[in-house]
Amino acid sequence: MRKKKVIKILVAIVLVILIPLMVFVGRNISIISNLSKNAEKTISSINYHQVVYTYNLGDYSKEEIFNLEDRKKIILTQVDGNNISTVTMYANKLSDSNNSQSTYSVNLYAESKEGKRAKLNEKIGFFKDLNNQFETENWWELFKASVFANIKEETFNGKECYYISNFNGPYSETTEGMYVEKDTGLPISVMGYEILNASEVSTDPKKRSPIYEYTYEFNTVTEEDFVEPNVSEYEVED
Numbered sequence: 001m002r003k004k005k006v007i008k009i010l011v012a013i014v015l016v017i018l019i020p021l022m023v024f025v026g027r028n029i030s031i032i033s034n035l036s037k038n039a040e041k042t043i044s045s046i047n048y049h050q051v052v053y054t055y056n057l058g059d060y061s062k063e064e065i066f067n068l069e070d071r072k073k074i075i076l077t078q079v080d081g082n083n084i085s086t087v088t089m090y091a092n093k094l095s096d097s098n099n100s101q102s103t104y105s106v107n108l109y110a111e112s113k114e115g116k117r118a119k120l121n122e123k124i125g126f127f128k129d130l131n132n133q134f135e136t137e138n139w140w141e142l143f144k145a146s147v148f149a150n151i152k153e154e155t156f157n158g159k160e161c162y163y164i165s166n167f168n169g170p171y172s173e174t175t176e177g178m179y180v181e182k183d184t185g186l187p188i189s190v191m192g193y194e195i196l197n198a199s200e201v202s203t204d205p206k207k208r209s210p211i212y213e214y215t216y217e218f219n220t221v222t223e224e225d226f227v228e229p230n231v232s233e234y235e236v237e238d
Helices: 002-043 139-146
Strands: 047-056 059-068 071-080 083-096 101-112 115-127 150-156 159-165 178-181 187-190 193-196 206-209 211-218 235-237
Touching (some): 002 139, 002 150
Parallel strands (some): 115 235
Antiparallel strands (some): 059 071, 083 101, 150 159, 159 178, 193 206
């Protein structure tokens, strides 16, 4: 009788531990799966306008991407104190490769305090701009990536989101905290954090990974967005 009682107690203890854990992991898997499905739908768009803001220890940059079928316009803006420089690229896709990278023929127009310069018909490879960070190859990968993830429902910039940290999927760009929009499955903010730079331990071992913020618009890009500036106003480089 005593042995049976001990077994019952042990089973009860195991159940008390396992049931909340199973509920926790099951919730994580369900949320991540739904976000991945939403992200897959979103990234299939061929008409979108994405803006990426980067903040890092006083530096500020902005990357603006207009995508219309096989064309892109990318505006890179760098702010360093009172100095502002921009590079605008008009890109037409030439080919795809097997690693999500595509080759484009690109005209570049750069403006800074040094003047205006242009390069024409450059061949440049771009990776896909919109990514599904929650994609997994199979159920086991999904389980491993989700089991330790921390997921909270939040509102960020007026959008219904999940705040997710410690998600370590095969295609996730960071395990640090990020706000992910529920409807699109895309991140709208990624937190900055300190990292150890082993190559500079003797001087400044700690560096800061920047804060990223994202905005998205879909089906708003038009032909007018791809009208190039007057090249005669630029110094054309070979």
